Amino acid sequence: MGLLRQVKDKLNAGEEVLSNKARFTQSKVSSVDSVGMMALTVYGDTLSQPTRAVVLLCLANKIPYELKVADFTKKEHKLPEFKELNPRSEVPVIDDGGFILAESTTILRYIASSRHLSDHWYPTEVKSRARVDYLLDWYHSNIHQTAEYVFQKELVTNLWKEPIPPEEIIKAAEQRMIASMDLVEGCFLKPEKGPFLLGASEPSIADIIFACEYTQTRFLVHPEQEKLMHERPKTMKWLDTVEKRLAPYFGEAHKTLPDLIMAAEFHRASLRITES
Numbered sequence: 183m184g185l186l187r188q189v190k191d192k193l194n195a196g197e198e199v200l201s202n203k204a205r206f207t208q209s210k211v212s213s214v215d216s217v218g219m220m221a222l223t224v225y226g227d228t229l230s231q232p233t234r235a236v237v238l239l240c241l242a243n244k245i246p247y248e249l250k251v252a253d254f255t256k257k258e259h260k261l262p263e264f265k266e267l268n269p270r271s272e273v274p275v276i277d278d279g280g281f282i283l284a285e286s287t288t289i290l291r292y293i294a295s296s297r298h299l300s301d302h303w304y305p306t307e308v309k310s311r312a313r314v315d316y317l318l319d320w321y322h323s324n325i326h327q328t329a330e331y332v333f334q335k336e337l338v339t340n341l342w343k344e345p346i347p348p349e350e351i352i353k354a355a356e357q358r359m360i361a362s363m364d365l366v367e368g369c370f371l372k373p374e375k376g377p378f379l380l381g382a383s384e385p386s387i388a389d390i391i392f393a394c395e396y397t398q399t400r401f402l403v404h405p406e407q408e409k410l411m412h413e414r415p416k417t418m419k420w421l422d423t424v425e426k427r428l429a430p431y432f433g434e435a436h437k438t439l440p441d442l443i444m445a446a447e448f449h450r451a452s453l454r455i456t457e458s
């Protein structure tokens with residue numbers, strides 16, 4: 183049975199399209215890690231790109247964590263109890279023994295430093311670290327923010343039944359997203375030096391967060407979506423290398439993405455019905 187048909191059947195039967203998660207579900211990994219630190223609590227939803235990045239860093243480094251799912255599709259991140267953790271109502275947030283921290287790139291840096299991860303994740307040498315910081319800072323305003331608008335139009339507003347942002351804002355975001363992807367392809371990837379961002383020989387936390395964002399572009403309803411990746415061969419090769427280097431954890435962190443595909447399929451179908 184096709185994916186779309188499955189979605190329609192679920193809807194006809196009164197089931198939720200995305201129903202695999204209970205409110206603030208806990209999936210416990212283990213409570214104490216090898217250096218005696220308590221497990222991190224990660225609040226988020228792996229439908230969100232930056233949440234996936236935090237989960238992936240933990241998985242790839244066998245850092246014990248407990249994922250408390252703030253179900254994005256049910257807007258649990260807007261609940262008062264979530265606002266107590268992050269007044270901006272954004273995922274992810276971590277709780278490390280009572281130390282609460284939001285902002286994905288800050289969280290990634292904090293985990294790498296507090297858990298003394300291998301140097302390649304977040305180098306200690308000042309200039310190498312500055313290069314990773316540069317990528318993380320740039321990512322936020324150029325990749326994540328722009329992609330957020332595009333996804334909001336394509337998917338999130340549909341799930342949340344919220345008004346779509348004005349067309350000119352979406353268009354401007356799309357153009358910036360594409361320009362940013364061009365910069366990654368043309369300048370940030372240097373396969374002649376090394377397979378990871380800025381020609382590094384091993385992945386950094388920047389590779390993790392960029393990759394978790396790029397995986398989502400595959401599901402855009404954007405008319406140019408096929409071209410977004412296929413016209414950027416270096417980017418495709420890099421993403422493939424990151425996935426392989428971080429297997430099987432990469433797949434584990436992305437295991438809820440089929441839900442997103444399903445929702446995107448449903449959204450595509452509803453657009454077709456509205457247009458016809």
Ligand SMILES: N[C@@H](CCC(=O)N[C@@H](CS)C(=O)NCC(=O)O)C(=O)O
Nearest residue numbers: 230231232271272273274285286287
């Ligand atoms: N600057 C934040 C952004 C995180 C972010 O964009 N989270 C989105 C999910 S991908 C979110 O929680 N959005 C809530 C909303 O739009 O209501 C970070 O990097 O942690």
